[in-house]
Amino acid sequence: MVTLQRSNRNWLRRALQILDADQMRSGETNLLRLDMPALPGIAVYFKDESTHPTGSLKHRLARSLFTYGLCNGWIGPGTTVIESSSGSTAVSEAYFAHLLGLKFVAVMPRTTSPEKIAAIRLYGGDCHFVDDPTTVYEVSATLARELHGHYMDQFTFAERATDWRRANIAEAMFAQLANEEHRIPRWIVCSAGTGGTATTVGRHIRYKSYETRLCLADPEASVFHRHCVDPKVTSVKGASLIEGIGRPRVEPSFLPQEIDLVVPVEDAASVAAARVLSRHLGKSCGGSTGTNFWAVVKLAREMHAAGESGSIVTLLCDSGERYRSTYYDDAWVRDHGLDLAPYEAELESCFAHASVAPANRQAVAAE
Known part of the structure:
Protein backbone atom coordinates (compact mmCIF):
# COMPACT_ATOMS: atom_id res chain seq x y z
CA MET A 1 0.00 0.00 0.00
CA VAL A 2 1.31 3.46 -0.99
CA THR A 3 0.38 6.46 1.13
CA LEU A 4 0.28 9.91 -0.43
CA GLN A 5 2.70 12.21 1.32
CA ARG A 6 1.04 14.57 3.78
CA SER A 7 2.86 17.52 2.21
CA ASN A 8 1.25 16.73 -1.16
CA ARG A 9 -2.17 16.48 0.49
CA ASN A 10 -1.66 19.82 2.16
CA TRP A 11 -0.53 21.38 -1.12
CA LEU A 12 -3.60 20.02 -2.93
CA ARG A 13 -5.92 21.35 -0.24
CA ARG A 14 -4.31 24.76 -0.44
CA ALA A 15 -4.40 24.76 -4.27
CA LEU A 16 -8.13 24.06 -4.31
CA GLN A 17 -8.68 26.80 -1.73
CA ILE A 18 -6.83 29.22 -4.01
CA LEU A 19 -9.09 28.33 -6.95
CA ASP A 20 -12.21 28.68 -4.78
CA ALA A 21 -11.01 32.05 -3.54
CA ASP A 22 -10.54 33.26 -7.11
CA GLN A 23 -14.10 32.23 -7.93
CA GLY A 55 -10.38 39.15 -19.53
CA SER A 56 -12.23 36.37 -21.31
CA LEU A 57 -14.70 33.51 -21.26
CA LYS A 58 -11.74 31.14 -20.93
CA HIS A 59 -11.25 32.14 -17.29
CA ARG A 60 -14.11 29.80 -16.35
CA LEU A 61 -12.66 26.96 -18.43
CA ALA A 62 -9.12 27.38 -17.10
CA ARG A 63 -10.30 27.23 -13.48
CA SER A 64 -12.35 24.12 -14.24
CA LEU A 65 -9.43 22.44 -16.04
CA PHE A 66 -7.06 23.13 -13.15
CA THR A 67 -9.63 21.80 -10.65
CA TYR A 68 -10.13 18.71 -12.81
CA GLY A 69 -6.38 18.13 -13.14
CA LEU A 70 -5.77 18.60 -9.44
CA CYS A 71 -8.55 16.25 -8.36
CA ASN A 72 -7.48 13.62 -10.89
CA GLY A 73 -3.96 13.69 -9.51
CA TRP A 74 -2.48 14.97 -12.76
CA ILE A 75 -1.22 18.26 -11.30
CA GLY A 76 0.86 18.49 -8.17
CA PRO A 77 3.54 20.71 -6.63
CA GLY A 78 6.22 21.34 -9.23
CA THR A 79 4.18 20.18 -12.23
CA THR A 80 4.82 22.10 -15.45
CA VAL A 81 1.50 22.70 -17.21
CA ILE A 82 1.40 22.76 -21.02
CA GLU A 83 -1.53 23.86 -23.15
CA SER A 84 -2.30 24.21 -26.86
CA SER A 85 -4.18 27.44 -27.43
CA SER A 86 -4.79 30.35 -29.77
CA GLY A 87 -4.28 32.70 -26.87
CA SER A 88 -7.15 33.34 -24.47
CA THR A 89 -7.14 29.95 -22.73
CA ALA A 90 -3.38 30.23 -22.40
CA VAL A 91 -3.71 33.67 -20.78
CA SER A 92 -6.15 32.29 -18.21
CA GLU A 93 -4.15 29.13 -17.53
CA ALA A 94 -0.97 31.17 -17.12
CA TYR A 95 -2.81 33.22 -14.50
CA PHE A 96 -3.89 30.15 -12.51
CA ALA A 97 -0.48 28.51 -12.85
CA HIS A 98 1.01 31.69 -11.41
CA LEU A 99 -1.43 31.61 -8.47
CA LEU A 100 -0.42 28.00 -7.74
CA GLY A 101 3.31 28.62 -8.21
CA LEU A 102 3.57 26.34 -11.25
CA LYS A 103 5.43 26.73 -14.53
CA PHE A 104 3.30 27.16 -17.63
CA VAL A 105 4.03 26.78 -21.35
CA ALA A 106 1.58 27.79 -24.09
CA VAL A 107 1.91 26.12 -27.50
CA MET A 108 0.33 28.51 -29.96
CA PRO A 109 0.32 29.68 -33.59
CA ARG A 110 2.94 32.28 -34.41
CA THR A 111 0.14 34.53 -35.68
CA THR A 112 -1.42 34.93 -32.21
CA SER A 113 -2.04 38.58 -31.37
CA PRO A 114 0.86 40.36 -29.61
CA GLU A 115 -1.52 41.50 -26.87
CA LYS A 116 -2.31 37.91 -25.88
CA ILE A 117 1.36 36.93 -25.94
CA ALA A 118 2.15 39.85 -23.64
CA ALA A 119 -0.61 38.81 -21.24
CA ILE A 120 0.71 35.23 -21.03
CA ARG A 121 4.18 36.51 -20.25
CA LEU A 122 2.78 38.97 -17.70
CA TYR A 123 1.69 35.96 -15.63
CA GLY A 124 5.07 34.29 -15.99
CA GLY A 125 4.10 31.88 -18.79
CA ASP A 126 6.34 30.86 -21.66
CA CYS A 127 5.23 30.77 -25.30
CA HIS A 128 6.22 28.01 -27.72
CA PHE A 129 5.27 29.02 -31.25
CA VAL A 130 4.36 26.80 -34.20
CA ASP A 131 4.04 27.80 -37.84
CA ASP A 132 1.38 25.19 -38.60
CA PRO A 133 -1.62 25.51 -36.22
CA THR A 134 -2.59 21.87 -36.79
CA THR A 135 0.58 20.74 -34.99
CA VAL A 136 -0.27 22.30 -31.62
CA TYR A 137 -1.67 19.03 -30.25
CA GLU A 138 1.36 16.89 -31.08
CA VAL A 139 3.85 19.56 -30.01
CA SER A 140 2.06 20.06 -26.68
CA ALA A 141 2.04 16.33 -25.93
CA THR A 142 5.73 16.06 -26.84
CA LEU A 143 6.66 18.99 -24.59
CA ALA A 144 4.71 17.46 -21.71
CA ARG A 145 6.68 14.22 -22.05
CA GLU A 146 10.02 16.03 -22.35
CA LEU A 147 9.33 18.28 -19.36
CA HIS A 148 7.64 15.54 -17.29
CA GLY A 149 4.69 17.87 -17.10
CA HIS A 150 0.95 17.73 -17.71
CA TYR A 151 -0.69 18.51 -21.05
CA MET A 152 -3.97 20.15 -20.05
CA ASP A 153 -5.60 19.45 -23.47
CA GLN A 154 -8.56 21.81 -23.37
CA PHE A 155 -9.88 20.42 -26.65
CA THR A 156 -10.50 17.02 -25.06
CA PHE A 157 -11.38 17.89 -21.48
CA ALA A 158 -13.41 21.13 -21.77
CA GLU A 159 -16.78 19.35 -21.78
CA ARG A 160 -15.72 16.92 -19.04
CA ALA A 161 -14.26 19.45 -16.61
CA THR A 162 -17.36 21.69 -16.50
CA ASP A 163 -20.48 20.79 -14.52
Whole structure:
Protein backbone atom coordinates (compact mmCIF):
# COMPACT_ATOMS: atom_id res chain seq x y z
CA MET A 1 0.00 0.00 0.00
CA VAL A 2 1.31 3.46 -0.99
CA THR A 3 0.38 6.46 1.13
CA LEU A 4 0.28 9.91 -0.43
CA GLN A 5 2.70 12.21 1.32
CA ARG A 6 1.04 14.57 3.78
CA SER A 7 2.86 17.52 2.21
CA ASN A 8 1.25 16.73 -1.16
CA ARG A 9 -2.17 16.48 0.49
CA ASN A 10 -1.66 19.82 2.16
CA TRP A 11 -0.53 21.38 -1.12
CA LEU A 12 -3.60 20.02 -2.93
CA ARG A 13 -5.92 21.35 -0.24
CA ARG A 14 -4.31 24.76 -0.44
CA ALA A 15 -4.40 24.76 -4.27
CA LEU A 16 -8.13 24.06 -4.31
CA GLN A 17 -8.68 26.80 -1.73
CA ILE A 18 -6.83 29.22 -4.01
CA LEU A 19 -9.09 28.33 -6.95
CA ASP A 20 -12.21 28.68 -4.78
CA ALA A 21 -11.01 32.05 -3.54
CA ASP A 22 -10.54 33.26 -7.11
CA GLN A 23 -14.10 32.23 -7.93
CA MET A 24 -15.43 34.12 -4.92
CA ARG A 25 -13.44 37.23 -5.85
CA SER A 26 -14.52 37.08 -9.47
CA GLY A 27 -18.25 36.84 -8.82
CA GLU A 28 -20.67 36.56 -11.74
CA THR A 29 -20.30 38.51 -14.97
CA ASN A 30 -22.88 41.05 -16.12
CA LEU A 31 -25.64 40.49 -18.66
CA LEU A 32 -25.77 43.53 -20.95
CA ARG A 33 -28.83 44.46 -23.01
CA LEU A 34 -28.56 45.82 -26.54
CA ASP A 35 -31.53 47.48 -28.22
CA MET A 36 -31.77 47.60 -32.02
CA PRO A 37 -34.50 50.12 -32.95
CA ALA A 38 -35.10 48.58 -36.39
CA LEU A 39 -35.98 45.26 -34.73
CA PRO A 40 -38.54 46.15 -32.03
CA GLY A 41 -39.81 43.46 -29.70
CA ILE A 42 -36.53 41.56 -29.76
CA ALA A 43 -34.23 41.94 -26.75
CA VAL A 44 -30.58 40.99 -27.25
CA TYR A 45 -28.32 40.24 -24.29
CA PHE A 46 -24.56 39.79 -24.03
CA LYS A 47 -22.97 37.82 -21.21
CA ASP A 48 -19.92 40.01 -20.63
CA GLU A 49 -17.10 37.55 -20.04
CA SER A 50 -14.47 40.24 -20.63
CA THR A 51 -14.80 41.29 -16.97
CA HIS A 52 -13.14 38.13 -15.64
CA PRO A 53 -9.71 38.72 -14.05
CA THR A 54 -8.01 37.36 -17.18
CA GLY A 55 -10.38 39.15 -19.53
CA SER A 56 -12.23 36.37 -21.31
CA LEU A 57 -14.70 33.51 -21.26
CA LYS A 58 -11.74 31.14 -20.93
CA HIS A 59 -11.25 32.14 -17.29
CA ARG A 60 -14.11 29.80 -16.35
CA LEU A 61 -12.66 26.96 -18.43
CA ALA A 62 -9.12 27.38 -17.10
CA ARG A 63 -10.30 27.23 -13.48
CA SER A 64 -12.35 24.12 -14.24
CA LEU A 65 -9.43 22.44 -16.04
CA PHE A 66 -7.06 23.13 -13.15
CA THR A 67 -9.63 21.80 -10.65
CA TYR A 68 -10.13 18.71 -12.81
CA GLY A 69 -6.38 18.13 -13.14
CA LEU A 70 -5.77 18.60 -9.44
CA CYS A 71 -8.55 16.25 -8.36
CA ASN A 72 -7.48 13.62 -10.89
CA GLY A 73 -3.96 13.69 -9.51
CA TRP A 74 -2.48 14.97 -12.76
CA ILE A 75 -1.22 18.26 -11.30
CA GLY A 76 0.86 18.49 -8.17
CA PRO A 77 3.54 20.71 -6.63
CA GLY A 78 6.22 21.34 -9.23
CA THR A 79 4.18 20.18 -12.23
CA THR A 80 4.82 22.10 -15.45
CA VAL A 81 1.50 22.70 -17.21
CA ILE A 82 1.40 22.76 -21.02
CA GLU A 83 -1.53 23.86 -23.15
CA SER A 84 -2.30 24.21 -26.86
CA SER A 85 -4.18 27.44 -27.43
CA SER A 86 -4.79 30.35 -29.77
CA GLY A 87 -4.28 32.70 -26.87
CA SER A 88 -7.15 33.34 -24.47
CA THR A 89 -7.14 29.95 -22.73
CA ALA A 90 -3.38 30.23 -22.40
CA VAL A 91 -3.71 33.67 -20.78
CA SER A 92 -6.15 32.29 -18.21
CA GLU A 93 -4.15 29.13 -17.53
CA ALA A 94 -0.97 31.17 -17.12
CA TYR A 95 -2.81 33.22 -14.50
CA PHE A 96 -3.89 30.15 -12.51
CA ALA A 97 -0.48 28.51 -12.85
CA HIS A 98 1.01 31.69 -11.41
CA LEU A 99 -1.43 31.61 -8.47
CA LEU A 100 -0.42 28.00 -7.74
CA GLY A 101 3.31 28.62 -8.21
CA LEU A 102 3.57 26.34 -11.25
CA LYS A 103 5.43 26.73 -14.53
CA PHE A 104 3.30 27.16 -17.63
CA VAL A 105 4.03 26.78 -21.35
CA ALA A 106 1.58 27.79 -24.09
CA VAL A 107 1.91 26.12 -27.50
CA MET A 108 0.33 28.51 -29.96
CA PRO A 109 0.32 29.68 -33.59
CA ARG A 110 2.94 32.28 -34.41
CA THR A 111 0.14 34.53 -35.68
CA THR A 112 -1.42 34.93 -32.21
CA SER A 113 -2.04 38.58 -31.37
CA PRO A 114 0.86 40.36 -29.61
CA GLU A 115 -1.52 41.50 -26.87
CA LYS A 116 -2.31 37.91 -25.88
CA ILE A 117 1.36 36.93 -25.94
CA ALA A 118 2.15 39.85 -23.64
CA ALA A 119 -0.61 38.81 -21.24
CA ILE A 120 0.71 35.23 -21.03
CA ARG A 121 4.18 36.51 -20.25
CA LEU A 122 2.78 38.97 -17.70
CA TYR A 123 1.69 35.96 -15.63
CA GLY A 124 5.07 34.29 -15.99
CA GLY A 125 4.10 31.88 -18.79
CA ASP A 126 6.34 30.86 -21.66
CA CYS A 127 5.23 30.77 -25.30
CA HIS A 128 6.22 28.01 -27.72
CA PHE A 129 5.27 29.02 -31.25
CA VAL A 130 4.36 26.80 -34.20
CA ASP A 131 4.04 27.80 -37.84
CA ASP A 132 1.38 25.19 -38.60
CA PRO A 133 -1.62 25.51 -36.22
CA THR A 134 -2.59 21.87 -36.79
CA THR A 135 0.58 20.74 -34.99
CA VAL A 136 -0.27 22.30 -31.62
CA TYR A 137 -1.67 19.03 -30.25
CA GLU A 138 1.36 16.89 -31.08
CA VAL A 139 3.85 19.56 -30.01
CA SER A 140 2.06 20.06 -26.68
CA ALA A 141 2.04 16.33 -25.93
CA THR A 142 5.73 16.06 -26.84
CA LEU A 143 6.66 18.99 -24.59
CA ALA A 144 4.71 17.46 -21.71
CA ARG A 145 6.68 14.22 -22.05
CA GLU A 146 10.02 16.03 -22.35
CA LEU A 147 9.33 18.28 -19.36
CA HIS A 148 7.64 15.54 -17.29
CA GLY A 149 4.69 17.87 -17.10
CA HIS A 150 0.95 17.73 -17.71
CA TYR A 151 -0.69 18.51 -21.05
CA MET A 152 -3.97 20.15 -20.05
CA ASP A 153 -5.60 19.45 -23.47
CA GLN A 154 -8.56 21.81 -23.37
CA PHE A 155 -9.88 20.42 -26.65
CA THR A 156 -10.50 17.02 -25.06
CA PHE A 157 -11.38 17.89 -21.48
CA ALA A 158 -13.41 21.13 -21.77
CA GLU A 159 -16.78 19.35 -21.78
CA ARG A 160 -15.72 16.92 -19.04
CA ALA A 161 -14.26 19.45 -16.61
CA THR A 162 -17.36 21.69 -16.50
CA ASP A 163 -20.48 20.79 -14.52
CA TRP A 164 -23.35 21.31 -16.98
CA ARG A 165 -26.04 20.77 -14.33
CA ARG A 166 -25.29 23.67 -12.03
CA ALA A 167 -22.90 26.55 -11.30
CA ASN A 168 -22.17 27.11 -14.99
CA ILE A 169 -22.54 29.93 -17.50
CA ALA A 170 -25.90 28.69 -18.78
CA GLU A 171 -27.43 28.58 -15.32
CA ALA A 172 -26.18 32.11 -14.71
CA MET A 173 -27.74 33.37 -17.96
CA PHE A 174 -31.19 32.04 -17.08
CA ALA A 175 -30.95 33.35 -13.52
CA GLN A 176 -30.07 36.84 -14.72
CA LEU A 177 -33.02 36.84 -17.13
CA ALA A 178 -35.51 36.02 -14.35
CA ASN A 179 -36.99 39.53 -14.15
CA GLU A 180 -36.82 40.35 -17.86
CA GLU A 181 -39.89 40.49 -20.11
CA HIS A 182 -38.72 37.46 -22.08
CA ARG A 183 -37.02 35.45 -19.36
CA ILE A 184 -36.70 32.25 -21.40
CA PRO A 185 -34.71 33.19 -24.52
CA ARG A 186 -35.78 31.98 -27.93
CA TRP A 187 -32.13 31.47 -28.83
CA ILE A 188 -28.72 31.27 -27.23
CA VAL A 189 -25.91 31.87 -29.71
CA CYS A 190 -22.45 30.38 -29.09
CA SER A 191 -19.33 30.12 -31.17
CA ALA A 192 -17.01 27.15 -30.63
CA GLY A 193 -13.29 26.69 -30.12
CA THR A 194 -13.09 23.60 -27.98
CA GLY A 195 -16.87 23.23 -28.20
CA GLY A 196 -17.02 23.00 -24.41
CA THR A 197 -19.17 26.08 -23.80
CA ALA A 198 -21.69 25.19 -26.51
CA THR A 199 -21.88 21.66 -25.10
CA THR A 200 -22.42 22.94 -21.55
CA VAL A 201 -25.16 25.33 -22.69
CA GLY A 202 -26.87 22.68 -24.80
CA ARG A 203 -26.81 20.10 -22.02
CA HIS A 204 -28.16 22.59 -19.49
CA ILE A 205 -31.03 23.55 -21.80
CA ARG A 206 -31.97 19.87 -22.10
CA TYR A 207 -31.51 19.25 -18.37
CA LYS A 208 -33.92 22.07 -17.48
CA SER A 209 -36.33 21.27 -20.34
CA TYR A 210 -36.20 24.84 -21.65
CA GLU A 211 -37.68 25.58 -25.07
CA THR A 212 -34.61 27.67 -25.89
CA ARG A 213 -32.72 26.62 -28.99
CA LEU A 214 -28.96 26.72 -29.45
CA CYS A 215 -27.35 28.32 -32.49
CA LEU A 216 -23.70 27.76 -33.39
CA ALA A 217 -22.01 30.79 -34.96
CA ASP A 218 -18.98 29.37 -36.73
CA PRO A 219 -16.25 30.91 -38.92
CA GLU A 220 -16.73 29.96 -42.54
CA ALA A 221 -13.33 28.23 -42.66
CA SER A 222 -14.13 26.05 -39.62
CA VAL A 223 -15.11 22.39 -39.67
CA PHE A 224 -17.79 22.53 -36.97
CA HIS A 225 -20.68 23.84 -39.08
CA ARG A 226 -19.83 21.37 -41.84
CA HIS A 227 -19.74 18.49 -39.38
CA CYS A 228 -23.18 19.39 -38.00
CA VAL A 229 -24.66 19.02 -41.48
CA ASP A 230 -22.54 16.04 -42.58
CA PRO A 231 -21.02 13.98 -39.72
CA LYS A 232 -18.59 12.38 -42.18
CA VAL A 233 -16.77 15.72 -42.47
CA THR A 234 -14.31 15.74 -39.58
CA SER A 235 -11.53 18.02 -40.83
CA VAL A 236 -10.86 20.84 -43.26
CA LYS A 237 -7.83 22.63 -44.65
CA GLY A 238 -7.31 26.32 -44.14
CA ALA A 239 -7.85 28.53 -41.13
CA SER A 240 -9.99 31.42 -39.99
CA LEU A 241 -8.59 34.81 -39.01
CA ILE A 242 -10.85 34.83 -35.95
CA GLU A 243 -8.76 33.75 -32.97
CA GLY A 244 -10.15 31.39 -30.37
CA ILE A 245 -13.01 29.88 -32.39
CA GLY A 246 -13.36 27.60 -35.39
CA ARG A 247 -11.13 24.56 -35.81
CA PRO A 248 -9.63 22.52 -38.66
CA ARG A 249 -10.72 19.29 -36.95
CA VAL A 250 -13.74 18.27 -34.89
CA GLU A 251 -12.60 18.45 -31.28
CA PRO A 252 -13.62 15.77 -28.72
CA SER A 253 -15.42 18.39 -26.60
CA PHE A 254 -17.75 19.40 -29.44
CA LEU A 255 -21.07 17.52 -29.40
CA PRO A 256 -23.02 18.38 -32.57
CA GLN A 257 -26.24 16.82 -31.25
CA GLU A 258 -26.58 19.78 -28.88
CA ILE A 259 -26.83 22.25 -31.79
CA ASP A 260 -30.17 23.26 -33.36
CA LEU A 261 -28.91 25.65 -36.05
CA VAL A 262 -25.56 26.60 -37.52
CA VAL A 263 -24.67 29.94 -39.10
CA PRO A 264 -21.39 30.07 -41.04
CA VAL A 265 -19.83 33.54 -40.79
CA GLU A 266 -17.24 35.09 -43.07
CA ASP A 267 -14.16 36.58 -41.40
CA ALA A 268 -14.92 40.04 -42.79
CA ALA A 269 -18.43 39.86 -41.32
CA SER A 270 -17.01 38.89 -37.90
CA VAL A 271 -14.54 41.78 -37.85
CA ALA A 272 -17.14 44.26 -39.08
CA ALA A 273 -19.64 43.03 -36.50
CA ALA A 274 -17.10 43.40 -33.69
CA ARG A 275 -16.49 47.02 -34.71
CA VAL A 276 -20.17 47.91 -35.09
CA LEU A 277 -21.13 46.23 -31.83
CA SER A 278 -18.34 48.00 -29.97
CA ARG A 279 -19.72 51.35 -31.11
CA HIS A 280 -23.29 50.63 -30.03
CA LEU A 281 -22.68 48.59 -26.88
CA GLY A 282 -20.06 50.99 -25.55
CA LYS A 283 -17.59 48.16 -24.91
CA SER A 284 -14.75 47.03 -27.13
CA CYS A 285 -15.41 43.49 -28.39
CA GLY A 286 -13.18 40.82 -29.90
CA GLY A 287 -13.61 38.97 -33.18
CA SER A 288 -15.41 35.93 -31.78
CA THR A 289 -18.01 38.24 -30.26
CA GLY A 290 -18.43 39.71 -33.73
CA THR A 291 -19.07 36.21 -35.06
CA ASN A 292 -21.75 35.74 -32.42
CA PHE A 293 -23.32 39.11 -33.16
CA TRP A 294 -23.60 38.42 -36.89
CA ALA A 295 -25.60 35.26 -36.14
CA VAL A 296 -27.70 37.12 -33.55
CA VAL A 297 -28.69 39.74 -36.12
CA LYS A 298 -29.67 37.06 -38.61
CA LEU A 299 -31.93 35.37 -36.04
CA ALA A 300 -33.37 38.68 -34.87
CA ARG A 301 -34.25 39.69 -38.42
CA GLU A 302 -35.94 36.37 -39.07
CA MET A 303 -37.98 36.71 -35.87
CA HIS A 304 -38.95 40.28 -36.78
CA ALA A 305 -39.99 39.29 -40.30
CA ALA A 306 -42.20 36.55 -38.85
CA GLY A 307 -43.83 38.99 -36.41
CA GLU A 308 -42.27 37.28 -33.40
CA SER A 309 -40.93 38.79 -30.20
CA GLY A 310 -38.55 37.38 -27.62
CA SER A 311 -34.97 37.44 -26.45
CA ILE A 312 -31.65 36.23 -27.78
CA VAL A 313 -28.60 35.72 -25.54
CA THR A 314 -25.00 35.44 -26.63
CA LEU A 315 -21.48 35.88 -25.29
CA LEU A 316 -19.14 38.83 -25.22
CA CYS A 317 -16.14 36.52 -25.19
CA ASP A 318 -13.29 38.97 -24.69
CA SER A 319 -12.29 42.58 -25.13
CA GLY A 320 -11.30 44.16 -28.40
CA GLU A 321 -8.31 45.64 -26.60
CA ARG A 322 -6.56 42.32 -27.26
CA TYR A 323 -6.90 42.93 -31.00
CA ARG A 324 -5.85 46.55 -31.40
CA SER A 325 -2.98 45.46 -33.66
CA THR A 326 -5.22 43.19 -35.75
CA TYR A 327 -9.01 43.54 -36.13
CA TYR A 328 -9.01 47.21 -35.13
CA ASP A 329 -5.99 48.13 -37.25
CA ASP A 330 -7.09 49.34 -40.69
CA ALA A 331 -3.73 48.45 -42.23
CA TRP A 332 -3.99 44.87 -40.92
CA VAL A 333 -7.52 44.60 -42.31
CA ARG A 334 -6.36 45.79 -45.77
CA ASP A 335 -3.34 43.48 -45.72
CA HIS A 336 -5.65 40.51 -45.14
CA GLY A 337 -7.97 41.50 -47.97
CA LEU A 338 -11.02 42.15 -45.83
CA ASP A 339 -13.70 44.54 -47.13
CA LEU A 340 -15.70 45.50 -44.06
CA ALA A 341 -17.87 48.26 -45.58
CA PRO A 342 -20.83 46.19 -46.87
CA TYR A 343 -21.06 44.22 -43.64
CA GLU A 344 -20.85 47.30 -41.47
CA ALA A 345 -23.59 49.00 -43.51
CA GLU A 346 -25.84 45.96 -43.18
CA LEU A 347 -25.38 45.86 -39.42
CA GLU A 348 -25.72 49.61 -38.90
CA SER A 349 -29.16 49.43 -40.52
CA CYS A 350 -30.35 47.52 -37.44
CA PHE A 351 -29.89 50.66 -35.38
CA ALA A 352 -31.97 52.89 -37.67
CA HIS A 353 -35.57 53.66 -36.78
CA ALA A 354 -37.00 51.84 -39.77
CA SER A 355 -38.15 48.36 -40.68
CA VAL A 356 -35.43 46.14 -42.04
CA ALA A 357 -35.94 43.17 -44.34
CA PRO A 358 -34.32 39.88 -43.37
CA ALA A 359 -30.67 39.54 -44.35
CA ASN A 360 -30.17 37.66 -47.60
CA ARG A 361 -27.88 35.12 -46.01
CA GLN A 362 -28.64 31.52 -45.27
CA ALA A 363 -28.28 29.54 -42.08
CA VAL A 364 -27.96 25.79 -42.27
CA ALA A 365 -30.21 23.68 -40.08
CA ALA A 366 -28.22 21.14 -38.11
CA GLU A 367 -29.29 17.53 -38.53
